[in-house]
Amino acid sequence: MKYRRLKYLLVLAIPLAVFVGRPRVATSQGEGWFKTGINMGQTVIRIAVPDFTARSTDPRLVSLTQVFNQVLWNDLNNSGILNVVSKSLYPVNAPQEPQDVDFNGWSSPPASAQMLAFGYTEVRNNSLVVTARLFDVHSPQNPSVLAKRYVSDMNELSARDAAHRFANEIIQTLGGGVPGINLTKIAFVSNRTGHTEIWTMDYDGFNQHEVTNLPNLNLTPRWAPDNSELAFTSYASGNPEIYLYSLLTNRRITFPTYRGLNTTPAWSPDGKKIAFCSSMGGNPEIYVSDANGLGLQRLTFAPGVNISPVWNPKTGNEIAFVSDRSGSPQIYIINSDGTNLRRLITAGGDAEAPSWSPNGLFMAFSWSVRETGHWDIYVIEIATGQIVQLTQNAARNEHPSWSPDGRHIVFESTRTGTRQVWTMLADGSHPQQLTAKGKNWNPNWSN
Numbered sequence: 001m002k003y004r005r006l007k008y009l010l011v012l013a014i015p016l017a018v019f020v021g022r023p024r025v026a027t028s029q030g031e032g033w034f035k036t037g038i039n040m041g042q043t044v045i046r047i048a049v050p051d052f053t054a055r056s057t058d059p060r061l062v063s064l065t066q067v068f069n070q071v072l073w074n075d076l077n078n079s080g081i082l083n084v085v086s087k088s089l090y091p092v093n094a095p096q097e098p099q100d101v102d103f104n105g106w107s108s109p110p111a112s113a114q115m116l117a118f119g120y121t122e123v124r125n126n127s128l129v130v131t132a133r134l135f136d137v138h139s140p141q142n143p144s145v146l147a148k149r150y151v152s153d154m155n156e157l158s159a160r161d162a163a164h165r166f167a168n169e170i171i172q173t174l175g176g177g178v179p180g181i182n183l184t185k186i187a188f189v190s191n192r193t194g195h196t197e198i199w200t201m202d203y204d205g206f207n208q209h210e211v212t213n214l215p216n217l218n219l220t221p222r223w224a225p226d227n228s229e230l231a232f233t234s235y236a237s238g239n240p241e242i243y244l245y246s247l248l249t250n251r252r253i254t255f256p257t258y259r260g261l262n263t264t265p266a267w268s269p270d271g272k273k274i275a276f277c278s279s280m281g282g283n284p285e286i287y288v289s290d291a292n293g294l295g296l297q298r299l300t301f302a303p304g305v306n307i308s309p310v311w312n313p314k315t316g317n318e319i320a321f322v323s324d325r326s327g328s329p330q331i332y333i334i335n336s337d338g339t340n341l342r343r344l345i346t347a348g349g350d351a352e353a354p355s356w357s358p359n360g361l362f363m364a365f366s367w368s369v370r371e372t373g374h375w376d377i378y379v380i381e382i383a384t385g386q387i388v389q390l391t392q393n394a395a396r397n398e399h400p401s402w403s404p405d406g407r408h409i410v411f412e413s414t415r416t417g418t419r420q421v422w423t424m425l426a427d428g429s430h431p432q433q434l435t436a437k438g439k440n441w442n443p444n445w446s447n
Helices: 002-011 032-037 059-077 103-107 156-174
Strands: 045-048 082-084 115-124 127-136 144-152 185-190 197-202 218-223 229-234 241-246 251-253 262-267 273-278 285-290 306-311 318-323 330-335 350-356 362-368 375-381 387-389 397-402 408-413 420-425 440-445
Touching (some): 059 156, 144 156, 185 218, 197 229, 218 262, 229 262, 306 350
Antiparallel strands (some): 218 229, 262 273, 273 285, 350 362, 397 408, 408 420
16 A cells, blocks of 8 residues: 555655644745845846847848847846846847947936846857847946857857856856856656656756656656756666666666665765665665665655655755655655654645755745645745745646756646646746646756
8 A cells, every 4th residue: 555655646746645734824925034045135136138139141140149139038037136128118229349338328217227238149150159248337437247259059059058158147247146047957757758758958948858768657857966867766667766867878877776666866965875765675765875876774764655855955964855654745854864853844734845945944845735725836944934835826836846046946737737847936926837748747957
């Protein structure tokens, strides 16, 4: 019976029971302490981003410049720290060179911008060359903040890459030194081909492609800290096992086949350890091994299902996991050496799928409370127990995963009728659907 419940938890995420009672939950709007903790507490900067100009009528350059402009706009608009000024408020002439900038026109109403990102594209030696600048238009005597040149191949992926890189530079410069996420990727599970395989895509949903091609189910992908490998659960042998896959060689990496069920792997922050659930001892428990599967250590000793470990990415000294030892799934934290077990959620509903924020201060998780029976995404501040609700009145929302900047969360939702992958800012605002073909779930954000 335990094994059947474990399979449901892995594949269908069916709730196992219901808590009684519920702690105080706030919405994220207006919670200043929360916005500060997720790197969204600073003053939002108004930035104008006029279209970069193609310096020739070469159809390839014109098309790639359009791609660059759209991606740059979207990246900055999705950053969570910038207010991108509507193009309808811009001065007539878009600058290409520093001498073209009308400081008063950009800084005064209706644009009222503080920052201005501008530049041009050209073809040199059959390469796409983007010259990009960021000006503080409130400082005409010393306006230059960034000046970059990107040289790449003449194709759409390269044009998108150049836009992502410039956006990252802007976001890191204006966002307190926190790197942008525009070159990160998301792994997820999809059945769009008729098989349940591991897929990856760019952070914005572009460039979706299949990684695995294995029989049966493949689930719970997790990125290695250096993004060179994926660990996941595979039923390729008919029994759930831990698989490792190199994205550099596009080959499977050997990991031991332990007795029983072996599921939900998670890398330690230094990449030297893997935590996972295994029933090799009879009951599904949390184990930790070296990255090669050796040096095995059992961390939990409790009846019921103990599953879905995730490391504290800041310290590497703690692991959160899900256990139904009290009769229904709840989130617990244990030291990585197996000591100091404590329960995170004290009352109120089924809690699953913990995801630790990059700064180690917060835990995102899926929660179904008794009053509504709905599955939604919540975040708890671990030190204080303060909880904010990020999704509501939008069908079933589960399996959150933080972006490396701590400002975004990817999750799965059925709000459009089928399970799809979505992102939102970490305060619950600005939701965006990333997938649409087939069913897609179990997202995990790269580092």
